[in-house]
Amino acid sequence: MFADTLQGPSVDWFAMSPLLVLLGGALVLLLVASLTPPWPKRWYAIFAAKCAIGAGVLSLLLWHQIDKEGATTLVGGALVLDKPAVWIAITICVAVFLCALVTDDYLRREGIDGPELYALYLLAAVGGVVMAAANDLIVLFLGLEILSIALYVMAASHRKRSESQESGIKYFVLGGFSSAFFLYGVALIYGGAGSTNFNKIVAVLEPTTGSDRTNDALVLAGIALLLVGLAFKVAAVPFHFWTPDVYQGAPTPVTAFMASAGKAAAFGAMLRVLLEALPNWSDDYRPAVWMIALLTLVGGSVMAVVQTNVKRMLAFSSVSHAGFILVGVEAAAHRPGAPMGGDGVSSVLMYLMIYSVLVIGTFAVVTAVGRTGDAATDLAGFRGLAKHKPTLALAMTVLLLAQAGVPLTSGFIAKFGVITAAVDVHSYAIAIAAMVSAVIAAFVYLRIMVSMWITDEEASDAAREEVRVPALLWVAIGASVAFTLAVGFFPGWLINITP
């Protein structure tokens, strides 16, 4: 009866191939691994890493296709294929690849080796890629939930540690809470614009096409609720309360994944919503983004200073990094007319790529130093690291210097990018706040370095378990240090390819 009236949208399978590879990888891994005896050592991790590489390579092919043919929409306008979307997809693939390498030895050390965590990485990556490529608020919400639900399970996945489960329930309750706010925002915008599709929202809410702004109240309330939901996901002050607890309690490789892929996907979604769906309202939401950015910059670095646990320090440092990225978002919101254009967007995208690699490297070192059960992640756990594992301490130092934004590291290029973008649009106040916050945050990184290099070991330290750095962990740390230094010394190529 419906056969002649109901027509499905045409699907460009090649354009969706990175998604399909990640999803297929997750399903195959779960299905095959549950039907076969335990795989040999490292196979799960290598399988997940290969899926990430496959999806990354396909994304690069899509990048070339966009170069030739321009951006398009997919599946009846549900998804969009453009350079920012592919860039975030590549960032997420890099994050899955590095996290899989870090996770491998971690799981065996903790005695919980299995395919589940890798399958969840791949599933979460699917959600993240969908979020960054969404062209419809409902699709974006589905991507957000695919990512978030996978992250809740991952945070609680270490069943032998009660901290892990506590972080899982905290993340779940607060994450569900914020998702509901986000969804309410979607509903109100649907009420105001009559559609959840970005193109239709833009067309309806275009002031020049004679649209009355009678639905102002609905749309403004909707924007506020959307901002709450997104600010929660990127861990921006004052919606950051979950961050330190969840980052500390979750298994360290999972923390690395949250801070890299989770953040990249959430910022990709934020750019989509603010610049693609609601460009006509940029004057209304920009002050809110400005305020959140300021609070996040200052709050993140100040609260990081008083912590004694390195994972909590890095959690607040990731809050402060979110503030820097928000500076770029605020700059981009000054020029919403250029579709996903302007320096703001490219500075945000570059920051996300650089920070993802950086933070995974940092948490990889914390994974090694944390020893069995993530028990030694306080500053005392880092005492004497330079004496016993000088290379590891050196790698950590490079990564921390990069997080602080020291020149000749990738962190400097990232921070320079967002601050330049802010100055370009005359947002001087927030650019200055960003620089001040970078100075405060530098103190945090110095504390960790002092603990590694200078603090004397105490008698009790000799009884501690030795820090082991297995091969795959070395690969992950080495790759992120190499990327950090390569971008620091030769930033030109990355700046040139960033959309």
Next chain:
Amino acid sequence: MTSFITAVTVTTTWYLLLAAMLFAIGVVGVMVRRNPLILFMCIELMLNAVNLTFVALARRLGDIGGQSTVFFVMVVAAAEVVVGLGIIVAILRRKPGATTDDLAELKG
């Protein structure tokens, strides 16, 4: 009495207000209750309040999109139930009768 009831026309605005109230009840519930299961139910209440909003707005706009969205939200809510109950059961096995006050190992 009958005339009073017939004089009142129920518009979609009523449903929007009802949904807003349900959402607010959910929000307050998450903030004041201590039992993980109740917290969880409050989140479901918030999601269902949004569902009611979607349906009411779809009715007002004469658009089928909002109604079909509700099915997506239901699926998401069901997935959240599975994961949330899984985590809660894992915790309650370790600490029977745990409330949110008992889950305070992580602080700094």
